[in-house]
Amino acid sequence: MSTFAQAQDVSRRLYDAHETYREKTFTHRRFKHSALVPLLDSLSGPLSVSQVGESTENRAIYQVQAGTGSAKVMLWSQMHGDEATATMALFDIFNFLQAENDEFDSLRQTILTNTSLYFVPMLNPDGAERWQRRTVSDIDMNRDALRLQTPEGRLLKRLQQRLKPLVGFNLHDQNPRYSVGKTGKQAVVSFLATAYDRDRNINDVRQRSMQLIVGMNEVLQQFIPGQVARYDDEFEPRAFGDNIQKWGTTLVLIESGGFFGDPEKMEIRKLNFVAILTALKAIADSAYAQDNTADQVIAAYQAIPENNRALFDVLIRNVTTVQKGKPVVVDIGINHNEVSNKGATSFSYKSSIEDIGDLSTFYGLQEIDATGLTLTPAGVYESTLDSAAELEKLDIATLRQDGVIAFKVAKAPKDKFPESLIHLLYRSKLPAQPLSLGQVPTFLLKKGDEIMYRVVNGFWDEDQLSRKNGIVE
Structure with a gap:
């Protein structure tokens, strides 16, 4: 079976099995920090939990670690307090990684043996408390990568500098009214391989972002055909995504948009679960680098239509x-x-x-x-x-x-x-x-x-x- 066919098969089985691993606590997306704490306390098996920092209002910020492999991967969600779709998906992934004796034992073992995963499932708990984008000090954390005025932003940079991960997943929600290009189709999920300089050059670090995104786009097309988009890659010198790419970690930005009839984003949560686990497998077995040349990867990435406000x-x-x-x-x-x-x-x-x-x-x-x-x-x-x-x-x-x-x-x-x-x-x-x-x-x-x-x-x-x-x- 080709690498593409394998990814399609795995993603389909993950999609169909999501209900087994869905964290039942989350029935709506406006949950608070207090809802996470007992769930984190209950994690076991290959998962370990530690407090890595505090928010401005002294809420604990936690890291969940899993795996023993050489490829380090860092994933963080709710940098913006009102963007919780991926947080729910991360807890679904925690349940998946804790499970055993099912059809995914081989996949689970591949990921845990070949990668070391570091999750920060709610980076802005004060914002989540108020259901607002910014921190309690009204600073947009994703524009604080240079001045580092927020303790949450300082923590994110400290983790990246200490871990030096191969890949980082920056997990967000976007305006649900983005369309895929100039079509009338809603952008359910959008990706971005962030630029690391104003000329938008492509080095090996950024090319890896594109490779992973192309793979995730291919598997998601099974479930939301024509409803995946990408952001314009204009360089934003204040943003964490652009700077983390510049600091040497391959940065994959995932934006959860809208899905008509699903205001609580439960379907997009499932798509995050599938896309992230598919990408982790590709990192674990280096499948993302096997099929296409650099030019083919860049062309496939750029063929994903840009977000549009239509x-x-x-x-x-x-x-x-x-x-x-x-x-x-x-x-x-x-x-x-x-x-x-x-x-x-x-x-x-x-x-x-x-x-x-x-x-x-x-x-x-x-x-x-x-x-x-x-x-x-x-x-x-x-x-x-x-x-x-x-x-x-x-x-x-x-x-x-x-x-x-x-x-x-x-x-x-x-x-x-x-x-x-x-x-x-x-x-x-x-x-x-x-x-x-x-x-x-x-x-x-x-x-x-x-x-x-x-x-x-x-x-x-x-x-x-x-x-x-x-x-x-």
């Missing part, structure tokens, strides 16, 4: 609006933006109108062809309710049929929102003009007098309530 969460095409008494046909781009609820462990969506006009070169993860439809203001219930609880006394279904989808309340709910797809107004009112940039998209789309869509906060289907609609203004 997506909206919702794109309404060809809708008629009335402006100063005259009909105007426009497209409307809408994005669903997460708003953290109290404690930052859950969220609701507050959507916004991002663009209006000719959006024919863009795509929507969901689209409405509104040809022949007219956008009109939403109906607002005439009385002010004391609280959202009083909605239970109303015939919401009949009111919605009549186009009434907004309700004024004297007291705003906190984290518990109505079950119906409605817009609550608290100390606010719907604007007279229902279409302007930055506005919450709540309006009706009508064909003559018939209501075709009742759009509330950028949603229009009761089945979409799982997306945590909770708009209160």
Whole structure:
């Protein structure tokens, strides 16, 4: 069996077996440092855990070590506190490495015998506590490789300088609205072989990044065909990825994007599990260097389409609006933006109108062809309710049929929102003009007098309530 065929076979079996190793603690991505500690305490077998540093707020930063081989590999996740997909995947990998007496014994042995693995599964625990990108001092750690003003950044450099790993995996999440090139396909996973100088030269260290990425792209195409992209490789002198490549460690950057219908990123977590283990096998048996010449590798890497910003969460095409008494046909781009609820462990969506006009070169993860439809203001219930609880006394279904989808309340709910797809107004009112940039998209789309869509906060289907609609203004 060729190296390519072997990788495809192994990755398929890993994908199919992921449920066996999935860490069941993680059912959503907004977990905190405290959720990791008992899991780390329970690791055993070939895995050893040690504290290697502390965050600004004195939360322990841990390293998990496995394997005895000469090829050192360092993997770190949640450098940005709100990018947790790979953290979940790392704990799935820990479960995989601890297992025994299954169909993967040979693969496990190959990895543990030929590599020494060093994982840092949550590098920015203070940011994770608040579900924010930056550290508690509001510094973007991935722009702190030169000044080293954060203890977390200093720790990362210290580990890289001490271990001198052959390969480093820098694990992130990216904006879920990136597309693969100029297609309408969502970039589920993106890669980058970071540049180490402004001329973007390619030496043996960077070429190894490309070799590993080409291999991971090939296996992921089985599961997400046409949905793998790569970042532009412009040199960023402040970034850890670029500097670690410059310091002699092959740097592979993996970005988890979006997967439609999977807001908690459980499917992308599985893809991380498969891609990382496939790459670790390639490092362990040097398979990444066996099949292609340097020119072939570079060409295959550059053939992966670049990320592009060609997506909206919702794109309404060809809708008629009335402006100063005259009909105007426009497209409307809408994005669903997460708003953290109290404690930052859950969220609701507050959507916004991002663009209006000719959006024919863009795509929507969901689209409405509104040809022949007219956008009109939403109906607002005439009385002010004391609280959202009083909605239970109303015939919401009949009111919605009549186009009434907004309700004024004297007291705003906190984290518990109505079950119906409605817009609550608290100390606010719907604007007279229902279409302007930055506005919450709540309006009706009508064909003559018939209501075709009742759009509330950028949603229009009761089945979409799982997306945590909770708009209160």
